[in-house]
Amino acid sequence: MDDGTSSGKAIPLRRSRTGSRAVAGQPTRWSDSLTGGLRYALEPPRQVWLVGLGSTAITIRGARAAWSLLVSEGAAAEAWLRRSLVPARKTEAAAG
Numbered sequence: 001m002d003d004g005t006s007s008g009k010a011i012p013l014r015r016s017r018t019g020s021r022a023v024a025g026q027p028t029r030w031s032d033s034l035t036g037g038l039r040y041a042l043e044p045p046r047q048v049w050l051v052g053l054g055s056t057a058i059t060i061r062g063a064r065a066a067w068s069l070l071v072s073e074g075a076a077a078e079a080w081l082r083r084s085l086v087p088a089r090k091t092e093a094a095a096g
Helices: 030-095
Strands: none
Touching: none
C-alpha cells in the first residue's frame, strides 16, 4: 500500500506561466519618492472622503426606496380601508 509520499523524492514546483519575472528597476529620482510619499499621505483622507460620499449616496437611495415602499403600502391600506367602509355605508343607508 504505497501512497507515493514515502519515496523521499521532492515534488518539483512549477512556475506560473502567467507570472512575470522581476526586472531590475531603474534608480528612482528624489522627485518620484517625494510624490510617492505625498500620494501615500493623501490617500487616507481621500478614502474618508469617498466613504462619506458613498454612505450618503446609499442613505439617499435607501430613503427613496423606503419612501416608495411606504407610499405603496399606504395606498394598499387605503384601498383596503375604502373597500371595508363602503359596504358598511350601504347597509347604514338601507337601514335608515
